[in-house]
Amino acid sequence: xxxxxxxxxxxxxxxxxxxxxxxxxxxxxxxxxxxxxxxxxxxxxxxxxxxxxxxxxxxxxxxxxxxxxxxxxxxxxxxxxxxxxxxxxxxxxxxxxxxxxxxxxxxxxxxxxxxxxxxxxxxxxxxxxxxxxxxxxxxxxxxxxxxxxxxxxxxxxxxxxxxxxxxxxxxxxxxxxxxxxxxxxxxxxxxxxxxxxxxxxxxxxxxxxxxxxxxxxxxxxxxxxxxxxxxxxxxxxxxxxxxxxxxxxxxxxxxxxxxxxxxxxxxxxxxxxxxxxxx
Amino acid sequence: xxxxxxxxxxxxxxxxxxxxxxxxxxxxxxxxxxxxxxxxxxxxxxxxxxxxxxxxxxxxxxxxxxxxxxxxxxxxxxxxxxxxxxxxxxxxxxxxxxxxxxxxxxxxxxxxxxxxxxxxxxxxxxxxxxxxxxxxxxxxxxxxxxxxxxx
Numbered sequence: 222x223x224x225x226x227x228x229x230x231x232x233x234x235x236x237x238x239x240x241x242x243x244x245x246x247x248x249x250x251x252x253x254x255x256x257x258x259x260x261x262x263x264x265x266x267x268x269x270x271x272x273x274x275x276x277x278x279x280x281x282x283x284x285x286x287x288x289x290x291x292x293x294x295x296x297x298x299x300x301x302x303x304x305x306x307x308x309x310x311x312x313x314x315x316x317x318x319x320x321x322x323x324x325x326x327x328x329x330x331x332x333x334x335x336x337x338x339x340x341x342x343x344x345x346x347x348x349x350x351x352x353x354x355x356x357x358x359x360x361x362x363x364x365x366x367x368x369x370x371x372x373x374x375x376x377x378x379x380x381x382x383x384x385x386x387x388x389x390x391x392x393x394x395x396x397x398x399x400x401x402x403x404x405x406x407x408x409x410x411x412x413x414x415x416x417x418x419x420x421x422x423x424x425x426x427x428x429x430x431x432x433x434x435x436x437x438x439x440x441x442x443x444x445x446x447x448x449x450x451x452x453x454x455x456x457x458x459x460x461x462x463x464x465x466x467x468x469x470x471x472x473x474x475x476x477x478x479x480x481x482x483x484x485x486x487x488x489x490x491x492x493x494x495x496x497x498x499x500x
Numbered sequence: 501x502x503x504x505x506x507x508x509x510x511x512x513x514x515x516x517x518x519x520x521x522x523x524x525x526x527x528x529x530x531x532x533x534x535x536x537x538x539x540x541x542x543x544x545x546x547x548x549x550x551x552x553x554x555x556x557x558x559x560x561x562x563x564x565x566x567x568x569x570x571x572x573x574x575x576x577x578x579x580x581x582x583x584x585x586x587x588x589x590x591x592x593x594x595x596x597x598x599x600x601x602x603x604x605x606x607x608x609x610x611x612x613x614x615x616x617x618x619x620x621x622x623x624x625x626x627x628x629x630x631x632x633x634x635x636x637x638x639x640x641x642x643x644x645x646x647x648x649x650x651x
Contacts, residue, residue: 407622408622409621409622409623409624410621410622410623410624410625410628411613411621411624411625411628411631411633412613412633413613413614413621413622414611414613418611419611422611423580423611426578426579426580427576427577427578427579427580428564428565428578428579428580429557429561429563429564429565429576429577429578430575430576433580462623463625466624466625466628467622467623467624467625468623468624468625468626
């Protein structure tokens with residue numbers, strides 16, 4: 222008796238993620254260049270066969286905003302970042318451009334981040350930016366999710382657009398990667414949910430008005446229509462944790478960096494779409 | 501004036517797990533299959549209030565995960581859990597109470613939150629520490645509403 226009831230309950234659950242993905246057949250082109258939005262899941266993912274960009278799950282209108290840089294509202298912030306790239310700041314009298322010829326020299330960086338550096342530390346793009354600001358420019362640190370930082374990591378990320386995500390998870394990265402994986406599957410908060418509950422078990426399903434994606438980060442920083450600004454990866458993690466009534470980790474914390482590495486490794490094979498547009 | 505103040509106080513207490521005469525979250529007795537025999541409060545549930553709690557995003561927010569045709573006037577029904585149409589034909593009151601209080605006792609590893617459990621969580625936001633999502637009478641109210649969902 223109990224078994225039949227449970228089976229019955231489960232029948233409703235037999236998720237049909239593929240059928241439910243509205244934009245599965247839509248093709249992302251940016252400035253008329255095609256980009257792939259799905260790929261075979263990397264070997265380390267045990268429960269998912271195909272990985273999808275978050276773009277696939279958005280409405281036609283939101284999708285369209287990302288297809289042309291003139292329509293993409295994120296470019297307002299990218300343009301501001303070009304200005305700050307060239308602007309002298311700090312006690313050394315230097316700008317980014319004093320050491321880096323142009324943002325284009327960062328082509329490829331976004332696709333391999335986060336990564337473990339020579340001292341065995343896991344590093345992220347905002348940390349590299351702040352390193353230059355404090356060590357080389359004698360300038361103040363920028364806030365992790367502040368407008369200046371979000372714009373600058375958007376500009377740096379844009380240089381890798383169309384390149385396949387390829388973060389290293391073995392060797393020196395393996396410990397942090399394992400930690401990130403643990404956090405991804407750990408239930409937290411009063412709603413007692415893990416990232417995987419929504420983004421692995423239920424992608425393609427509606428959760429009230431939201432169409433659940435796989436929570437991929439290949440498009441970050443992302444312009445959200447909801448708050449009309451560029452949103453960082455750690456800012457999004459924080460938002461998801463608060464939604465499940467959990468105390469978020471701090472932006473830039475070891476926990477969020479490890480989680481970023483793990484989530485990035487789940488998009489290995491997808492293309493960088495920075496800056497993406499989401500609702 | 502005095503009467504008004506007392507009623508307001510009583511109303512405020514209603515949502516609290518410590519309401520005198522109600523069963524505390526840690527004292528709830530589950531049966532073998534995760535069902536709960538006894539009412540949490542001994543006061544009959546109010547189905548009309550239960551209906552409101554079901555759709556309220558800060559309370560049950562059941563609609564986030566479940567389709568419920570009885571509320572078709574509401575936009576956006578979630579698809580994470582099974583449709584609840586006719587749910588009272590499939591489950592009895594005691595089973596439904598168990599599913600509401602802590603569905604993990606019946607469906608191992610489910611994503612569905614436990615609505616009357618106040619401990620055993622990890623990193624709960626400060627303002628929710630030691631609290632249940634629904635108060636005991638609210639659980640009974642949602643239960644009364646669910647019991648009307650017959651086909």
